[in-house]
Amino acid sequence: MREGLLPKLVGSLKNPYDARAMARFKRTLTRTLPLVGTAVLLSSCGLFEETEQPLTTFDPAGPFAEQIDNLFWPVFWIAVGVFVLVEGAILAAIFLFRDRDDRKEPKQLHGNARLEVIWTVIPALILAVIAVPTVSAVFDLTECDPGAMEIEVIGHQWWFEFNYPEQGVQTANVMVIPAGEEVCAVMTSDDVLHNFWVPALNGKRYLVPGQETFLRLQADEPGEYWGHCAEFCGLSHSLMRARVQAMDAAAFDAWVADQQQPRSFPAEGTPAFEGWGVFQAKGCTQCHTVLYDDEEASVIVPDDAFNGPDLTHFASRDVFAGAILPEEGETREQALKRWLADPPNVKPGSFMPNLALTEQEIDLLIAWLGSDE
Numbered sequence: 001m002r003e004g005l006l007p008k009l010v011g012s013l014k015n016p017y018d019a020r021a022m023a024r025f026k027r028t029l030t031r032t033l034p035l036v037g038t039a040v041l042l043s044s045c046g047l048f049e050e051t052e053q054p055l056t057t058f059d060p061a062g063p064f065a066e067q068i069d070n071l072f073w074p075v076f077w078i079a080v081g082v083f084v085l086v087e088g089a090i091l092a093a094i095f096l097f098r099d100r101d102d103r104k105e106p107k108q109l110h111g112n113a114r115l116e117v118i119w120t121v122i123p124a125l126i127l128a129v130i131a132v133p134t135v136s137a138v139f140d141l142t143e144c145d146p147g148a149m150e151i152e153v154i155g156h157q158w159w160f161e162f163n164y165p166e167q168g169v170q171t172a173n174v175m176v177i178p179a180g181e182e183v184c185a186v187m188t189s190d191d192v193l194h195n196f197w198v199p200a201l202n203g204k205r206y207l208v209p210g211q212e213t214f215l216r217l218q219a220d221e222p223g224e225y226w227g228h229c230a231e232f233c234g235l236s237h238s239l240m241r242a243r244v245q246a247m248d249a250a251a252f253d254a255w256v257a258d259q260q261q262p263r264s265f266p267a268e269g270t271p272a273f274e275g276w277g278v279f280q281a282k283g284c285t286q287c288h289t290v291l292y293d294d295e296e297a298s299v300i301v302p303d304d305a306f307n308g309p310d311l312t313h314f315a316s317r318d319v320f321a322g323a324i325l326p327e328e329g330e331t332r333e334q335a336l337k338r339w340l341a342d343p344p345n346v347k348p349g350s351f352m353p354n355l356a357l358t359e360q361e362i363d364l365l366i367a368w369l370g371s372d373e
Contacts, residue, residue, distance in 0.1 A: 054226035055197075055199055055226055055228060056199060056200075057069070057072075057199040057203075059200060060200060060201075061200040061201060061219050061220060061221065061223065061225060062200070062201045062202070062217070062218040062219045062220050063218055063220070064141055064201060064202040064216050064217065064218060065199065065200055065201050065202055065203075067137055067140070067141065068137070068141070068202070068203050071133055071134060071137055075130055075134075078126060078129075078130065082126070141202060141203065141215075141216055142205070142213070142214050142215065142216070143214070143216075144182070144184030144214055144216055145182050145184070145216075147182075148181075148182040148183060148184040148216070149164075149166065149177075149178070149181065149182070149183050149184065150164075150165060150166060150183075150184050150186055151163070151164055151175060151177070151183055151184070151185055151186070152164075152165060152185075152186050152187075152188075153175070153185045153186065153187040153188075153196055153207065153215075154187075154188055154189065154190050154207075155187070155188070155189040155190065155191075155194030155196070155207040155229065155233070156189075156190050156191060156307075157191050157192065157233060157234050157236070157240075157349070157351065158229070158233065158234065158236040158237065158239055158240035158322045158347065158349075158350075159172055159173055159240060159309060159321075159322040159323070160172065160173060160175075160196065160227075160229075160240075160242045160322075160323075161190075161307075161309065161310075162174075162175045164256070167256050167259070167260065168260060169256060169259040169260060170289075170310045170312075171259065171310065171313065171317065172309035172310060172317070172320075173241075173242060173243065173309070173317060173319055173320060173322065173323040174242070174243045174244075174245055174317050174318065174319060174323070175227075175242065175243070175244045175245070176244075176245045176246075176247060176252065176255050177217065177218075177219065177244060177245070177246050177247075177252070178246070178247060178248070178249050178252040179219050179220065179221055179222045179223075179246040179247060179248055179249075179252075180218070180219075180220060180221075180249075181218065181249075182216060182217070182218045183216070183217040183218065184214060184215075184216060184217075185205075185214065185215040185216075185217055186212055186213075186214060187205060187206075187207045187212065187213045187214070187215060188207055188208065188209070188210070188211060188212050188213070189207040189208060189209045190209070190307075191209065191233075192209065192233050192234065193206060193207070193208060193209070193231050193233060194206070194207040194229050194231055194233050194240070195207065195229055195230035195231035196215065196227065196229070196230075196242070197227060197228055197229070197230040198217065198225050198226070198227035198242070198244050199226075200219075200225040200226070201217045201218065201219055201225055201244060202215055202216060202217055204230045206231065217244065219244065219246035221246065222246050222247050222248055222251075223245075223246055224243055224244070224245055224246075225243070225244040225245075225246065226241070226242075226243060226244075227241065227242035227243065227244060227323075228240070228241050228242065229241070229242075234349060235348045235349030236322070236347045236348055236349050236350065239321075239322055239324045239347050239348075240322050241319075241322055241323035241324055242323050243318075243319055243323055255316075258313070258316065259313055259316070262291045262292055262293045262298070262312065263290065263291060263292050263293070263312050263313070264292070264293055265292045265293060265294045265297050266368065266371065270367075271363075271364055271367035271368070272367050272368045272371040273368075274364045274367075274368075275364035275365045275366070275367045275368025275369070276368050277364075278357075278361045278364050278365050278368075279365060279368060282355050282357070282361075283355075285299040285301075286301070286305075286306075287301060287305075287306055287307060287308035287351075287352075288301065288308045288309065288310070288311045289301045289307070289310045289311070289312065290310075290311050290312050291310075291312045306351070308351070308352065311369070314369050315369065315370050315371065318332075320335075320336075320339070321335075321339050321343070321346060321347060322347065324346075324347070325338070325339055325346070332370070333366060333370075336362075336365075336366050336369065336370075337362055337366065340355075340357055340362045340365055340366070341354075341357065341362060342354045
């Protein structure tokens with residue numbers, strides 16, 4: 001059987017009908033592939049004026065993001081020009097100088113020193129022109145102004161911690177900054193390699209365990225700017241997000257003053273008081289710090305222990321669980337119920353375990369978390 005298979009295959013290749021079918025297939029493929037590629041390319045694009053693009057780099061909201069944007073576009077158009085010239089030359093060679101039956105073989109040349117010098121010098125000059133502003137911008141964007149307000153950014157699996165050493169404030173997921181003022185983010189990681197990226201305010205910067213990196217941030221106007229971890233850091237990397245909330249000076253000062261105040265201990269007999277009891281009974285105090293005006297009731301997790309987000313002023317943050325909740329169309333209470341019922345289901349690999357809470361316990365915890373007490 002094997003001896004007869006090869007002749008059959010060879011014979012099929014000589015069949016003129018098969019040859020014509022193959023030619024038609026090639027023509028169809030040649031026409032279809034560019035159309036499919038164009039459709040895929042266009043489907044990945046969005047009109048920024050008509051759709052929400054919270055992580056776009058093309059809508060800078062501060063001077064450092066604008067510096068990147070102003071550098072990107074000239075480099076992009078230079079690259080487009082080089083691409084058009086190179087691809088145009090390739091296409092010209094393919095169509096104008098392709099082999100034909102009535103064409104003699106062209107004279108073979110072995111190098112042209114002048115051409116080789118030209119096409120070596122021109123790319124070198126282009127790269128030099130691009131390199132000077134690029135290298136200058138890289139250093140400028142990571143060297144904070146001495147008078148900038150410092151905020152410590154600590155990456156955890158999978159959330160960002162923000163500490164304000166000058167103000168004595170600690171929070172999570174939402175970085176609050178004064179609009180129109182430079183902020184120096186002093187960044188490190190508590191576990192693995194992370195990357196802090198708020199595209200509307202600056203580019204990406206690594207958070208490295210045992211090291212400090214720096215990033216300049218500034219928002220020209222009050223508003224909310226989305227951030228994300230831009231370095232794969234584990235199972236829930238895609239669910240490690242952040243917000244930067246820019247406020248005017250008066251609102252920022254009021255926020256700081258509120259954050260500096262300890263939490264009032266809940267009155268006995270209230271749902272918040274019972275929720276505090278559930279919080280203690282379920283062992284949540286092993287990971288979460290809560291500062292009360294009653295120092296004896298306060299819970300402070302040691303720095304050398306595993307730390308979850310500080311919950312003293314949890315009610316003041318509009319997002320939680322690594323800034324992924326609440327989702328669009330979901331109330332804060334609905335999101336909290338879903339999160340407390342089974343954290344690893346919401347965020348795979350979550351270090352916050354499923355505590356098998358009852359509905360009543362969840363409701364009491366929500367009453368405590370959402371209260372000002």
